[in-house]
Amino acid sequence: MLAALIVVGVYVHARVQSRMVEEAKLLLQMQAREVVAEVASAPEEPDLATFLQREIEASDRGLGLGLQLFHPDGTPEMMQGSLAKNVVSLPEDLLSGDEERVFREVWLGDRYPYFVYATRTPNGYVQVAAYGRRFLRTARHIRDSILLSAPLALLVTGGLAWLLARGSLRPIAEITDGARRISGSNLGERLPTLGTGDELDQLAATLNEMMERIQRSVERMRDFSADAAHQLRTPLTALRSQLEVTLEKDRPPEEYRHVLEDVLAEVEMLTEGVNAMLRLAYSEAGIDPARRVPVELAPLLEEVAEFFLPFAEDKGVRLEHAGFPEVTVPGDPAWIHQLFANLVHNAIKYTPPGGIVSIDGARSGDEVVVQVRDTGVGVEAAERDRIFERFHRVGARQSLPGVGLGLPIAREIARAHGGSITVESRPGYGSVFSVRLPVE
Ligand code: ADP
Secondary structure (H helix, E strand, O other): OHHHHHHHHHHHHHHHHHHHHHHHHHHHHHHHHHHHHHHHHOOOOOOHHHHHHHHHHHHHOOOOOEEEEEOOOOOEEEEEEOOOOOOOOOOHHHHOOOOOEEEEEEOOOOOOOEEEEEEEEOOEEEEEEEEOHHHHHHHHHHHHHHHHHHHHHHHHHHHHHHHHHHHHHHHHHHHHHHHHHOOHHHOOOOOOOOOOOOHHHHHHHHHHHHHHHHHHHHHHHHHHHHHHHHHHHHHHHHHHHHHHHHHOOOOOHHHHHHHHHHHHHHHHHHHHHHHHHHHHHHHHOOOOHHHOEEEEHHHHHHHHHHHHHHHHHHHOOEEEEOOOOOOEEEEOHHHHHHHHHHHHHHHHHOOOOOOEEEEEEEEEOOEEEEEEEEOOOOOOHHHOOHHHOOOOOOHHHHHOOOOOOHHHHHHHHHHHOOOEEEEEEEOOOEEEEEEEEEOO
């Protein structure tokens, strides 16, 4: 601000001053021409001095005009007006003949300089002068006003800038305070938004959205830990009481053996459950880009079908498939394998002997749709969304082994690959689980 004021001030002052000096020069030139004409028209006028004196007074109008006539050798002949008392010697350039006319500023001990215009005449030299006050006053006035008002302007703009800065920084301070307050125990709190729609408000809103997502995932994690602990506690309690009862009295070795076999089976179930939880945790964390490779779907599905063939045969379920589309899906082969393994496993598990499980796939546009059909017990309409929730198992089927994590894991894996899983089902007739995955 100060720099701008100085630059503008100096510029305006210089412009005004040079304009005024130019004006003074013009005026003096005219004046000199008149005097020369007058002297020429009345060279023998006895009272030339009085005549010129009157002339000057008439056209003075507060200009402080002065006049000096010189002989050709440079000695003063007559002095009038403001130059009456001081002989302003003629400039060298004029006397030497180098210049015909000279305009200059001369200080005669007053507040302002005199503008003096000297020129040659047929019979000597004439020098006219005007006091600088009338011309320089405006420029000086401007300079003084700027000098006076600059500190005031600085003070006012400084104050305004301070107020503005403080006002615009206040939301940042509030966001900072708010962010400091939020911790793991009060994730529900939000940063203040003013509804002004400016950048800071958008920032606060974006941070709030982020908090919302964090809160949701923290809540899910909490639920998951609680569910997981609950899921582990029931079989552990059962194991414990089984072991306690067994240890209450001495028993024949076969009985111990029998109990140990039971316990081993239970422990295997538990291990499977824990592994499933781990897989879910990993799949939720998202797919590691380093492990994302083009996965050929056909051989992978063949492998899954082959793997479950013995299980299906044991159960008396026919597992069939009719060729798979030759497509590649970008992703993690182990996960995609897991996804279809879970679906096929369920299909066989929830289909009574004599039923049929079939796997087929087809490309549709940018994606491939793989369907796992069964002629099993089906899922009630009300349960269709809930079966994808963690640990959710449909009541009557609790007797079948499982922890209720197969479908949530499958859905998370599909999501991590940019795909989805949907189910259609008719209770008592069977279900179709459709997986959509984007193809490369
Ligand atoms: P789990 O099989 O361990 O119970 P899942 O998450 O794989 O857990 O499945 C959740 C529930 O969805 C199962 O308990 C079952 O009731 C139902 N379900 C899954 N697949 C089928 C299917 N193919 N047919 C009928 N019900 C199914």
